[in-house]
Amino acid sequence: MKNLLFLLSLLPLLSNCQTEKASVSKYPAQVGDILFDKRTDDPNFKRCIPENKYAYQYYNDSKGFQYKGEKLAIIEKLAKTDLTADGKFNGYIVVRFLVNCEGKTDLFRVKQIDSEYHEVNQDNQLKDKLLSFTKSLDAWIPKEIEGKKIDYYQYINYKIVDGKVSEILP
């Protein structure tokens, strides 16, 4: 209990530091934060929690991955999608994004790593198709923490074997 109160007292301090240090630190306020980019993001996308406040992750509420029809719905939808692409890439294509308090998504960021976990750009066709596919997913379940509607960061990691999606993670 003593520790809990101490941590609680420290949080406003951390929050203040976040804004003051923003221009000098090599780290974002929270690892994985995605900031609005007018070149790629929808200016009308609603963030229910401002981007300079604490950002929640999909695993913060103990329910974890929340999609209508569960992950199976995504697996089945992908199976019906044309993902034909050239190349024999092996590795992962990871799409990170924000699910807002209404279950809508934006702020998509995509990264491709090979099976040795190094960033690569080997098969852009597949990367683009998987990014579009991820954007088409429209049944994310909004989350609440302590009765408050929140935005949360989610990612989908497509494991690629010989140029084809072998598994959808997490």
Added chain:
Amino acid sequence: MEKFQKYYLSVLLVILYSSHLSAQVNCTAVEGENCKKACEIFNYWGEFQGFRESQEKLDEAIELCPTFSNVYMEKAVPYLKRGDFETWKQLIDKAVELEPQKHLGYRGWCKYQFLRDYKGAIADIEALEKIYPTGYLGYSANGDCELHIAKAICYSALGQKEKAIKIIEQQISAKDHNIGFFDYYQLGVTYFELGKYDKALENFEKQSKQNDFAENIYYKSKVSKIRNKDYLDLKKLALKSYDEGKTMKDGYTHHFNKVYRAQIEEL
């Protein structure tokens, strides 16, 4: 003001829930003043996982004591959980390089749990076995199973079912083995996939006695259906268990051999 307090309280609860609250290190046992300081930073800032200040302080700890492996591991964790696997790998590799006996098992488990990198996970766990050729290798980071079982699951995923069975049975029969949450289930499913339904059922029954859940009941129902026996009561029970939340659950990922509700309905 009340709103302000509520906000920080909820944030705190999230931190406490999602932080893995890594084992604190006894810093008095650490040699060297700088490494002692690094250890104290690790103990304190490790609980603010993912915050900018935490990452910066962990960097300070690395500068003070570049050989203190736990700091690299701790700094890596938020990248793993948030999908930046390249950065995670660079940091966890450093921890493994410094103290393989301490971090190989963890890296191997994470490769399996978060990336389904079966070959990578096997390589790490087998490297750990060379360090500890007898006895336990330790448990998975989420507490599900002993790492020999995790290795067996990886072999199963790669299609080496017989090998997986051999490893699980050997481990389960080890004198001091503590049965994991899903050991019998994973063994049962592997037998099922080989069409060995007696052995599959035997293990599903053992799983039911130890820790029953919807997926296990679903497979029992499947065996009954294959044998042209009444399977509908079991199917109904599997759906009921699913709806009551008695399923294979993990806050971060999905389990190997997880079955979804729609699949049970379709049976």
